[in-house]
Amino acid sequence: MSDVRPIIHPLDSELAQLRTALRAVEAPPADETDIKAAFRAAARARAVSAARLRRVRRTRAAIAAGVLVGVAGVLAVLVDGERTPPAPSQAAAPPATPLFVEPFQPLQSAPRLLPAASYSVVRVRIPVSAFAMVPGSEEGGTIEADLLVGEDGLARGIRFIEADAWLASAEQ
Amino acid sequence: MDESATDDRLEARLLAEIAAGVEQSFVDLYRRRQQDVYRFAFAMARSRSFAQDVTQEVFLNVLENARRFDSAKGSVRAWLFGCARYVVLDRLRIERRWTDEMPPEAAELGADERLFADQRTERLHAALARLPVEYREALVLCELQELSYAETAAVIGCPIGTVRSRLHRGKALLATMFAERSDSAVEVEAPTESAMRPREVCP
Numbered sequence: 001m002s003d004v005r006p007i008i009h010p011l012d013s014e015l016a017q018l019r020t021a022l023r024a025v026e027a028p029p030a031d032e033t034d035i036k037a038a039f040r041a042a043a044r045a046r047a048v049s050a051a052r053l054r055r056v057r058r059t060r061a062a063i064a065a066g067v068l069v070g071v072a073g074v075l076a077v078l079v080d081g082e083r084t085p086p087a088p089s090q091a092a093a094p095p096a097t098p099l100f101v102e103p104f105q106p107l108q109s110a111p112r113l114l115p116a117a118s119y120s121v122v123r124v125r126i127p128v129s130a131f132a133m134v135p136g137s138e139e140g141g142t143i144e145a146d147l148l149v150g151e152d153g154l155a156r157g158i159r160f161i162e163a164d165a166w167l168a169s170a171e172q
Numbered sequence: 173m174d175e176s177a178t179d180d181r182l183e184a185r186l187l188a189e190i191a192a193g194v195e196q197s198f199v200d201l202y203r204r205r206q207q208d209v210y211r212f213a214f215a216m217a218r219s220r221s222f223a224q225d226v227t228q229e230v231f232l233n234v235l236e237n238a239r240r241f242d243s244a245k246g247s248v249r250a251w252l253f254g255c256a257r258y259v260v261l262d263r264l265r266i267e268r269r270w271t272d273e274m275p276p277e278a279a280e281l282g283a284d285e286r287l288f289a290d291q292r293t294e295r296l297h298a299a300l301a302r303l304p305v306e307y308r309e310a311l312v313l314c315e316l317q318e319l320s321y322a323e324t325a326a327v328i329g330c331p332i333g334t335v336r337s338r339l340h341r342g343k344a345l346l347a348t349m350f351a352e353r354s355d356s357a358v359e360v361e362a363p364t365e366s367a368m369r370p371r372e373v374c375p
Contacts, residue, residue, distance in 0.1 A: 020213055027210035035199050
């Protein structure tokens, strides 16, 4: 419907003559050999450019893979770094056991404590009856204490863990 | 069955085979459509050597772009005109054969340079070649190559309404130029930049 051409233009007959004259215009005859030669040349050019394109694509793919691997490595390091808590914060965490503020008391019969010597701490429960000087010791029970043991296996010092609480309850 | 529909199917098959690398299909399509492309270029530029160069370039483009043809968008013939239009406009732009450097009037041509025997036809073609390219291509495709408005619109890449208005205005301009004897007597609008710029090698 859009192709309906209802308007007759005064130039239409002239254009029809030009159309007829144009139909008589002939392109120079082409040799089939030339056409085929053009086809083969174009096919060769296409093959060369396709091979070049493949090479370029392979190179780009290799570069892209390298970049990806690099980025992945950097990300892995960054993520790992975020997951591992830094040493200072670990040090700031509360300890599992309370710190003892009470100093060790040297035992009278043992050799004296030396600052440079190596000792081990052994926690023991001692019967209260073993301490005759402690008030209420006749009532029985035990008291927890740390023994400072030297490399020779002999105890050098002692500190009482529950002494304050035990003494307070004994006074009551 | 409609002959043109059969031709369309055959030529679409030829293009598919060209894309697949069948040499004989290229020869067949060249033989079938060489004259159409040549005449379109000749009508646009009024030069046999120009038309010959355009024809060669168009069919080389066909080799490169055969797989881009979509039969749903139109016939192979219209597609070839689309390719030819690109090459023609590109060459015209390069050779600066625009209206500011117009081809010689028919009267200025010697007897051996004349393309048509009839002087009136010769003069009309000369006037056509001096039209702004946007009107010229619409007239050549619709009036001389007898494409439908829809096919012309597809080749040019504009709405059908634009084709109709360009035809109307082109004919009016052509009638004025055809009637006039003097070059300077006719004021021709310069073609727009968008009309000079082709869209793609093959639509």
